[in-house]
Amino acid sequence: MLWNVDLTLVDVAIVTRDAYAEAFRVVTGRPLVKLVPPLGRPDSEIVFETLAVNGVVAEDDHLPRFLSALATAFADRRGRLGEDGRMMPGAKAALKAVSRLDGVVQTVLTGTIRANAVHKLKAFGLDKHVDFELGGYGEEVYPKATLLQVAQSRAKQRLGTAFTAANTVVIGDSTRDVQAAKIGGAGMIGVASGRSMASELREAGADIVLPDLSNASEVVAAVAALTAPWTARGADGP
Structure with missing residues (x-):
């Protein structure tokens, strides 16, 4: 994730x-x-x-x-x-709820450089369920879709499991996040909490669109829905 x-x-x-x-x-x-x-x-x-x-x-x-x-x-x-920033509605509860799903590892795919991403999440107590070692960051000069694949490779090296569109989910607020997921190979949950409207996220190809993260059960259900086929056959394949 x-x-x-x-x-x-x-x-x-x-x-x-x-x-x-x-x-x-x-x-x-x-x-x-x-x-x-x-x-x-x-x-x-x-x-x-x-x-x-x-x-x-x-x-x-x-x-x-x-x-x-x-x-x-x-x-x-x-x-x-x-003081000058804010946590998006439901963010902490969503991270905690997703962490309870069996086999899920959470990290970030962000345009922010790693050091600053860590500061941003730590400031609001959002770092507890995030493995920063597996993420993709803004100092790595790749298109975001390629950065997604880099993060998948890091996760494979650490966890010994191949990560593909069947067991990788991106959640983000912009059409660029959607495009990266579709090109890089991941399921996509669009959240209409940023500059992209729900209709734009759907048009870009998001698999599921939520208004925000305020309903943690909806977030969990979306993640489960996008990974259900992989979960059903097991991590080692058919």
Whole structure:
């Protein structure tokens, strides 16, 4: 089970923007004028576009320097997450309920760099049921669909089970999350808690669409429905 982070589990946009502004200043020596909207994109992509729209020609060392500065800036502001951010409705109960399903391991598939994803979830006590070692993160310069496959490979190495569309579920709020799941090979639960409406998530190909995470039983039922064929035949196949 792979969770998107921003606008699926938490909303910490104010702190994120401030961290980006600080990282931009550190790397370029200039104030940030415009930050491109995330729209489900990874931090690596946002960095390059933000440099471009602010008139900075990207050089080879810009991305690693920027991501390092972003991690530092966000860590410096992690104390503000609870005050200036919020946990999405039902997130904690949904994570806890899904963790009770037999054979389920929960991690994240997020455009956020790993260090910041950990801070975001820890700030709201959402890290307890998440295995961060198996996730896919924004510093890994892959399309999100490929990042999903990287996470599946990590899970296979750790758990000894092949992960495919039959036993992998992504839950996220954007049409990009849906596209990544469909291309990468996973069942998809769309949550209309972010910038994509329920109709857009359905049109993009989400298998199941929920209004939010406030009904933990619905979340569990959705996960179970998407993995039922695999569960019925067992982890080792037919």
